[in-house]
Amino acid sequence: MKKSIEERALKFGVEVFKVCRTIQKKENEYIITKQLIRSSSSIGANNFEARYAVSKADFINKKSISLKETYESIYWLRFMKEADLLKKDQFESFYDEANQIRKIISSIIQNTKKNL
Numbered sequence: 001m002k003k004s005i006e007e008r009a010l011k012f013g014v015e016v017f018k019v020c021r022t023i024q025k026k027e028n029e030y031i032i033t034k035q036l037i038r039s040s041s042s043i044g045a046n047n048f049e050a051r052y053a054v055s056k057a058d059f060i061n062k063k064s065i066s067l068k069e070t071y072e073s074i075y076w077l078r079f080m081k082e083a084d085l086l087k088k089d090q091f092e093s094f095y096d097e098a099n100q101i102r103k104i105i106s107s108i109i110q111n112t113k114k115n116l
Contacts, residue, residue: 005104006051009044012097016040023085032085036076042069043101056116063109070102
């Protein structure tokens with residue numbers, strides 16, 4: 001059974017949080033990890049909030065914020081990779097999932113706009 005985008009985004013945020021907490025403890029690095037925690041957790045929060053939008057325009061707005069947070073998360077993942085804060089397998093797993101989430105959210109936004 002396929003997971004909903006809300007569930008995928010929640011799981012992504014939680015997994016990123018766990019890895020960032022480990023990095024914070026091991027590397028004593030808080031600035032970049034906090035940025036990634038904020039953006040990755042916001043993906044799920046805005047997706048969930050879109051479920052209770054008051055209009056289609058509000059729904060598109062919440063999904064668009066979620067999409068922007070996905071792009072920001074991708075940036076911070078790449079930054080952490082370049083700064084040697086993420087292991088190669090961690091980066092690849094997170095990067096792949098973030099891009100899949102990005103594609104799904106983009107598709108939802110496009111389809112909703114078509115149906116306006």
